[in-house]
Amino acid sequence: MSAEGGRPLVRMDVSQEPHLRGYVRQDEYWPEDSEQYKAGNGMENRKKPPLQEVDGDAFDRQRVICGFDQGLIERQTCLVLGVGGIGQDVALTLARLGVRHIILVDRDTYDASNLTRQCLGAPSQVGRSKVEVAAETLAQAHNLRSEVSTHHLDVVERWDEVVQLAQSCTVIFNCVDVGPLWDAAVNSLSLHLAVPLVQGQSFGWKFQAEFYSGLPGKYCSACESGVPASMFGFTAALVDGPTGVFQRFCTFCRSTQDPGQPLPTTISPDLFLAFLSKDRQYLASGTTLEELVRVATADQPIPCSVEGLVTILGAYHLQAEQLLLPDRVSELKDLAFLPQPPHPETRFVGSWVAPCLAVGVHLVAQFVAWLTAPPTDPSGAHGGFRNVASSITFNLDLGMTAEEQMGYEMQALGCPAMDQAERRFALSPSLSNCGPCRVVRDRAALQYLYTSSKPCFLVPTKGSCTPIPSGGWSCVLEEGAPHPEHDIGVVTVGSDELQALKMEVLKRAEPMAHFGDEYHDVVIPAVPAMDMRANSTDEPQPAALSDPAPPEWPEELTILPLMKLPPEEASKWPSSLLG
Numbered sequence: 419m420s421a422e423g424g425r426p427l428v429r430m431d432v433s434q435e436p437h438l439r440g441y442v443r444q445d446e447y448w449p450e451d452s453e454q455y456k457a458g459n460g461m462e463n464r465k466k467p468p469l470q471e472v473d474g475d476a477f478d479r480q481r482v483i484c485g486f487d488q489g490l491i492e493r494q495t496c497l498v499l500g501v502g503g504i505g506q507d508v509a510l511t512l513a514r515l516g517v518r519h520i521i522l523v524d525r526d527t528y529d530a531s532n533l534t535r536q537c538l539g540a541p542s543q544v545g546r547s548k549v550e551v552a553a554e555t556l557a558q559a560h561n562l563r564s565e566v567s568t569h570h571l572d573v574v575e576r577w578d579e580v581v582q583l584a585q586s587c588t589v590i591f592n593c594v595d596v597g598p599l600w601d602a603a604v605n606s607l608s609l610h611l612a613v614p615l616v617q618g619q620s621f622g623w624k625f626q627a628e629f630y631s632g633l634p635g636k637y638c639s640a641c642e643s644g645v646p647a648s649m650f651g652f653t654a655a656l657v658d659g660p661t662g663v664f665q666r667f668c669t670f671c672r673s674t675q676d677p678g679q680p681l682p683t684t685i686s687p688d689l690f691l692a693f694l695s696k697d698r699q700y701l702a703s704g705t706t707l708e709e710l711v712r713v714a715t716a717d718q719p720i721p722c723s724v725e726g727l728v729t730i731l732g733a734y735h736l737q738a739e740q741l742l743l744p745d746r747v748s749e750l751k752d753l754a755f756l757p758q759p760p761h762p763e764t765r766f767v768g769s770w771v772a773p774c775l776a777v778g779v780h781l782v783a784q785f786v787a788w789l790t791a792p793p794t795d796p797s798g799a800h801g802g803f804r805n806v807a808s809s810i811t812f813n814l815d816l817g818m819t820a821e822e823q824m825g826y827e828m829q830a831l832g833c834p835a836m837d838q839a840e841r842r843f844a845l846s847p848s849l850s851n852c853g854p855c856r857v858v859r860d861r862a863a864l865q866y867l868y869t870s871s872k873p874c875f876l877v878p879t880k881g882s883c884t885p886i887p888s889g890g891w892s893c894v895l896e897e898g899a900p901h902p903e904h905d906i907g908v909v910t911v912g913s914d915e916l917q918a919l920k921m922e923v924l925k926r927a928e929p930m931a932h933f934g935d936e937y938h939d940v941v942i943p944a945v946p947a948m949d950m951r952a953n954s955t956d957e958p959q960p961a962a963l964s965d966p967a968p969p970e971w972p973e974e975l976t977i978l979p980l981m982k983l984p985p986e987e988a989s990k991w992p993s994s995l996l997g
Contacts, residue, residue, distance in 0.1 A: 427474035430516070430563040433489070435472055442487045442790075443468050476562055477516050487790040488516070492563070494789075495519040497584055499573060499604070500593035501548045502526070503769055504618055506538040507778025508591050509552055513561045515782065520556075520564050521583055522549045525572040531765075535774040574600065574753045581748050584611060589785055592617035598646050599756045602742050602854075605639045608632040609858045610744035614788060615639065616781045620773035623815040627777050629784040629806050629844055634862035637808055637846040640854045645739040649757050651699055652731030657724050663731065664724045667693055671722075684719040685726055687711050700757045707755035710737045744857045772814055780810070788844060808842040 432438055446466040448455040457463055468482040475481070481488045494517040498505050501524040512520050528539045528551045536548075538555040549568035556566055573580050573594055584590055584607055592604045592615060601617065608615035609632055617639070618627040630638050647653060657663045670693045671681050682689065691711050694700040714733035720726045738756060740746065784806050791804040811820035848855035897910045 428476060429472065429474040430476050432472045432475050432477075433492075437469055438472065438481075440489060441469060441481070442489075443482055443484050445484050480515070485790060485792045490790055491786065492516050493518055494589065495521070495587045496589050496591060497521045497523070497587040498591045498593060499523050499580065500595070501538075501552045502532070502593065502595070503535045503764075503774035504620060504778050504781070505591065505593035506536045506548075506552050507775050508593060508781055509556060509566075510538060510560050511779050511782040513556050513564050513566070515786070516563050518564065520566045521569070521587065522552055522566065523569045523571065523573060523580065523583065524548045525570065535769055535771040537771070537775065574756075574758070577603070577753045578751045581607060581750075584613070587611075587613060589614045589616060591781060591785075595619065595761070597649070597758065597761055598643075599649055599738075599742075599758075600753065602640060602645050603747055603750075603753055603756075605630070606742055606744045606747040606854050609634075609638060609854050610748050612858075614785060616785050618777040618781050620769060620777050621767045622769075623773065624811060624813055624820075625773040625777035625780070626809065626811045627780045627784060628809045629781075629788065630808060631788070631844045633845075634858045635848055635855070636844065637842050637848050638852065638855055641842075641849040641852040644853055645735070645742055647735055649759065650731050650735035650738070651757075652728055652735050654724065654728055657727050657731065662724075663697075663699070664727050666697055666699075667722075667727060670696060682722050685715070685722050685730060687715045690715070690730060694757075699759045701759070702755055702757055704752055704754035706741070706750065706752070710734055710741075710755060713737060739853070742854075744854050745861070776812065776814070780812075805843045805845045808844060808846065 447464055448466060454463055471478050477488050480486055480491075496512050496517050496519065498509050498512075498520060501509065501522050505522070505524065509520055509522060524547070526548050528536070528544050528546055528548050530541075530544050532539055532548075533541065533544075538552045538560075539548075540555070543551045543554070547568075547570045549570050553566050553568045556564075569579070569583065571579060574596065590604060590608055590613060592601065594600060594604075604617070605615060608630065611632065612634070613632045615630045615632055615638075616628070618625060620626075628639060630636075632638075648656065651657065651663045659665070667685075668681060671689065674689075674692070687708075691708060694702045694707065694711075711730075711734065714720075714730050714737065720730050741750060741755075787804045787806050812818075813820060848859070850856075895910050896916045897912055899910075
């Protein structure tokens with residue numbers, strides 16, 4: 419079929435075709451007694467064909483892959499942070515896939531040295547912003563149906579805008595080469611929003627691709643290494659020595675004083691802030707940094723010595739680490755308070771088109787596999803997701819992954835090769851000592867206090883129930899928090915008391931943990947919970963006629979003590995009920 423003027427018909431949207439709505443092709447085979455099966459031995463004699471092709475459907479060849487949900491792909495909003503050698507190839511691949519929206523973020527301009535590996539630019543576009551170059555070339559040659567928006571900004575200085583953009587996205591592609599502290603911030607943002615994080619890097623003949631699900635209790639990029647202490651330089655080994663932080667601090671102090679004037683005996687906040695803004699290891703600034711330094715020096719004077727500098731740098735590291743946790747990182751205006759030491763420029767290690775293209779395509783492939791590839795476990799134990807590897811390093815010069823190379827080397831030494839249990843995958847459990855994961859696990863436990871995402875049985879248990887008070891239950895809120903529409907009996911408490919209540923509630927999740935990782939979010943229903951408390955009065959507090967009635971508490975929970983158990987444990991209890 420042809421469009422007007424005799425040109426071939428091209429259709430980017432066939433969602434209105436009735437037979438394609440929600441269509442995901444599945445493996446279907448001809449019965450052995452069918453005419454098609456008996457007609458030959460080719461694939462078409464064994465496997466049933468896809469639905470009839472729609473004339474001009476640009477995405478037909480993706481749509482007919484078994485298990486490939488093109489409709490799901492077309493609903494994705496993808497945030498691409500960094501539009502350089504990797505980010506441009508990520509954007510190109512996403513545009514060819516047909517995602518709904520691609521958001522491009524970068525602060526740099528297109529340079530002549532970018533032409534060999536940043537595939538969305540041309541010589542005529544050198545000198546323009548990278549996001550404009552990428553969007554223009556996508557529109558001219560690669561974009562099939564996606565909305566593309568551009569943001570020419572510094573992601574460190576304008577972090578709050580990055581957070582705002584991420585809140586509307588279904589995945590974050592981190593292609594910014596700023597350093598491990600930036601990566602820690604993006605990882606926490608991914609966990610806070612519960613969206614996947616995909617990131618990669620290429621250097622010389624190698625590329626590395628990483629995928630993290632963003633789900634509570636699952637492996638994240640901070641599990642192996644948290645916020646690096648070395649970035650803050652607060653260990654004695656880094657502070658002392660001829661080129662250590664203390665010697666550089668002394669040199670800086672002398673540069674601000676008159677000749678012959680002695681060094682100060684204590685480290686003042688203003689002097690330390692000035693040093694952090696100028697020293698090559700830190701280059702930090704901003705109002706957040708000022709607050710951190712003043713807190714670090716508030717308790718007592720800090721002596722101008724190696725020990726004093728270790729103390730103040732340690733406090734700086736600890737407070738910065740807390741700000742980078744999931745529930746706080748989204749509230750930051752900028753990340754300029756973090757150390758920003760220089761790292762090797764691309765020219766120092768070299769880069770070329772093959773690893774940049776390979777890792778860009780692979781990052782998108784990991785995300786698509788997570789969304790719509792055939793599940794690794796057909797039983798559905800993984801919730802329909804494919805358990806993609808969290809990290810893959812590929813050596814282009816050897817034609818194998820780093821894991822394969824390690825396996826060959828271990829076998830040559832007579833050692834057993836690494837098995838799958840030793841590798842990390844998207845659905846591997848998070849490590850117990852990971853701070854960001856602990857925050858989202860605790861939050862998930864609070865959310866699941868009365869409901870569970872896992873099937874379970876309710877069984878009678880020893881103990882007694884808290885009776886429903888005659889005045890009903892009150893909602894407990896932190897001071898300053900917005901009240902619900904009806905604020906009958908609302909009780910406000912300070913942040914310290916609220917935190918104590920949270921810790922008490924979290925203890926109720928512990929009894930289920932020993933039944934297995936899959937029951938880490940199954941908890942005992944308990945009354946009252948953190949956000950409920952008996953009214954101070956014994957008399958019911960009626961609502962105004964115009965107000966909705968407050969929710970009633972289930973009476974069953976105050977009559978018979980019940981405990982949630984997994985099926986294999988509940989089978990030992992004949993009186994258990996499916997819950």
